Amino acid sequence: MATSRIYNCVLYFKSLFNPILKSWSPKLLAHHETTCISRRYSAKCPPMKGGSGAPKKVESRRLFKVYRYGGIASKESPKMQTFELDVSKCGPMVLDAMIKLKDMDPTFSFRRSCREGICGSCAVCLQGHNCLACITAIPPAKTITLHPLPHMYVLRDLVVDMTHFLDQYNSIRPYLIRKSTPRSMGQFQYAQSDADWHKFVGLYECVLCACCATSCPSYWWNGRRFLGPASLLHAYRWVVDSRDEDTLNRLCELRDDFKAFRCHTILNCALACPKGLNPGLAIAKLKRLITGLDKKPPPEMDPLKLSGGGRGGLESCIAKQSKKKKC
Numbered sequence: 001m002a003t004s005r006i007y008n009c010v011l012y013f014k015s016l017f018n019p020i021l022k023s024w025s026p027k028l029l030a031h032h033e034t035t036c037i038s039r040r041y042s043a044k045c046p047p048m049k050g051g052s053g054a055p056k057k058v059e060s061r062r063l064f065k066v067y068r069y070g071g072i073a074s075k076e077s078p079k080m081q082t083f084e085l086d087v088s089k090c091g092p093m094v095l096d097a098m099i100k101l102k103d104m105d106p107t108f109s110f111r112r113s114c115r116e117g118i119c120g121s122c123a124v125c126l127q128g129h130n131c132l133a134c135i136t137a138i139p140p141a142k143t144i145t146l147h148p149l150p151h152m153y154v155l156r157d158l159v160v161d162m163t164h165f166l167d168q169y170n171s172i173r174p175y176l177i178r179k180s181t182p183r184s185m186g187q188f189q190y191a192q193s194d195a196d197w198h199k200f201v202g203l204y205e206c207v208l209c210a211c212c213a214t215s216c217p218s219y220w221w222n223g224r225r226f227l228g229p230a231s232l233l234h235a236y237r238w239v240v241d242s243r244d245e246d247t248l249n250r251l252c253e254l255r256d257d258f259k260a261f262r263c264h265t266i267l268n269c270a271l272a273c274p275k276g277l278n279p280g281l282a283i284a285k286l287k288r289l290i291t292g293l294d295k296k297p298p299p300e301m302d303p304l305k306l307s308g309g310g311r312g313g314l315e316s317c318i319a320k321q322s323k324k325k326k327c
């Protein structure tokens with residue numbers, strides 16, 4: 001008798017909570033999807049089964065709404081052009097679809113080169129999210145929109161002017177600077193321990209696509225003076241390089257209200273990066289070095305270990321080769 005009462009109670013509470021759980025679960029699933037938003041189209045993080053983002057069967061015929069602008073010399077205003085494309089007849093990536101669209105209208109312009117996610121030239125804004133078109137799968141939506149990278153001057157269609165972005169990158173002097181031992185370029189190698197090299201992981205993979213910078217609100221409003229996530233990520237990469245000897249000057253140059261300190265750690269850059277990097281984290285570490293909260297540790301290995309004294313390394317190889325030639 002008591003057991004049946006307990007059983008009835010359990011059934012009662014179950015029926016009471018079931019509708020609540022049912023109404024909660026779509027919200028939880030939706031939350032999962034928003035946190036994975038940057039990965040959704042790159043198929044790295046497939047949507048949870050049964051959720052609102054569960055793969056639906058979408059017709060292979062899709063509508064591509066593409067931003068068209070003839071450039072500053074053109075008298076026409078920018079407009080959205082609609083193309084209908086059967087995506088079963090092209091490759092799986094957005095770039096494959098874009099190439100098909102170009103076959104349909106040869107005046108449609110965009111940049112691409114490697115189609116491997118290496119050159120960083122095919123960055124576009126797909127469905128409102130920046131991505132590299134060549135490594136992003138065609139989203140399972142009936143209508144697909146393609147815009148140029150936001151807050152950039154458009155030269156033509158999806159081609160944006162990268163001059164200012166690349167000037168900012170150049171301004172951080174993205175190369176090794178040696179002071180104590182100036183040597184002719186390309187003739188000597190500088191040694192580095194494994195641990196020192198591993199500091200570049202998460203930095204050297206950057207392909208300068210500008211997806212992060214153009215999704216950063218601070219860069220939108222202060223793009224002329226704030227260097228933006230990509231350039232600052234590279235600045236940090238050269239500051240932490242154990243072989244570089246211009247750290248102090250590099251940090252002094254960044255000691256400015258705008259250059260690095262306009263980053264408010266919103267982390268849009270980390271969400272947008274198609275290579276899975278976290279420029280926001282690199283900037284946070286860079287700020288600590290600029291303000292003197294952290295100090296750059298000395299190199300674990302003498303950078304001249306392999307190139308000094310003629311005892312080994314590239315220098316001795318060159319010396320031996322030139323000796324042989326003389327003989």
Ligand code: SF4
Binds near residue numbers: 215262266279280283
């Ligand atoms: S973390 Fe900094 S650089 Fe990245 S989006 Fe936010 S403000 Fe921009």
Ligand code: SF4
Binds near residue numbers: 205211272
């Ligand atoms: S950090 Fe990522 S998003 Fe930014 S330029 Fe480099 S690869 Fe592109």
Ligand code: FES
Binds near residue numbers: 111113115116117135
């Ligand atoms: S074509 Fe090179 S990164 Fe996409």
